Amino acid sequence: MFNSIAKHAIICTKQLSISSHIRCFTRSTVVLKDSDANNNEGWLKKLLVRRIEPTKEQHSRMLSDKEVVYELQTHNVRPDSVDGYIKNYEKVVELCKKTSGIKYELVGSWSVHVGDLDQYVHLWKYKGGYAAIDKTKEILFCNKEFEKLRRECGGYLRSRHLQYMLAFSFWPAIELKSGSNIYEIRSYSLKPGTMIEWGNNWARAINHRRSNDEPFAGFFSQVGRLYNVHHFWCYKNLEVRTQTREAAWRSPGWDECVAYTVPLIKEMQSKILHPTPFSPTQ
Incomplete structure (x- = not known):
């Protein structure tokens, strides 16, 4: 009986540990995404879209x-x-x-x-x-x-x-x-x-x-x-x-x-x- 209770406690401890790690990972991921959105320098954004420097010129005048x-x-x-x-x-x-x-x-x-x-x-x-x-x-x-x-x-x-x-x-x-x-x-x-x-x-x-x-x-x-x-x-x-x-x-x-x-x-x-x-x- 004691062994059964001990095994159950160990399993619960492991599950809590895994759940805790998942929550930490999730929170870390969100923080990174928020940071990227704030400074507009996310690695995915750099990869997909080239940056255009700000300009006071009308876009239509620059293109046509x-x-x-x-x-x-x-x-x-x-x-x-x-x-x-x-x-x-x-x-x-x-x-x-x-x-x-x-x-x-x-x-x-x-x-x-x-x-x-x-x-x-x-x-x-x-x-x-x-x-x-x-x-x-x-x-x-x-x-x-x-x-x-x-x-x-x-x-x-x-x-x-x-x-x-x-x-x-x-x-x-x-x-x-x-x-x-x-x-x-x-x-x-x-x-x-x-x-x-x-x-x-x-x-x-x-x-x-x-x-x-x-x-x-x-x-x-x-x-x-x-x-x-x-x-x-x-x-x-x-x-x-x-x-x-x-x-x-x-x-x-x-x-x-x-x-x-x-x-x-x-x-x-x-x-x-x-x-x-x-x-x-x-």
Whole structure:
């Protein structure tokens, strides 16, 4: 009986000892994490995200030319209204071409073939910054034909979204394509405060993709959904896209750029686009 009690006491003592060590370890771990959060020098943070020195310069001014503002329209069309929508939007494009006093130019117009179906994406350019946007809206909204088309377009839609964006200065200049192509738009939602870090890494990363003809345009949002980045790529077909992306991974340094940008992303998506018949870039 005595031996049984003694054994039970020894087991309880060992369990208490182990439990005590676990609690100490847990408390130590928490203290270390709190310390890292306070001084912003955690070893994991150092490993994943490069530091950016504080600056008084506007991020947009450091990353882009603000004299040209881009507008990204995303329209979700009712499935039974696609034909009417296409005809309507082509009339809008033609009307904008012949309207004097505005610096409003369609760059590209696409339908989504992989991703959100029955969706159309239109990329417009304003020359003259936000003053050009104000003037363009003032002129168009006083145009009765434009207002009629705009109301008619609304009847074809389930929803729509508009963003004003600036182009990354390190991306190649936009060149309109001809022939038969597909486009990919890769959209990223970044963690607030990481846009400069993203730009630093992609200024290097884009060099791994310049040897091919696929970089079309790169933008970051200014008005609309903030901390949004959109990269447009152009390929002949899906097979060429696959080959091009695999080749990038064989390029020394590409994997490092990806490793440094992944921790900056909250959400990302990819869509495959086909140009509409009236798109300036094909």
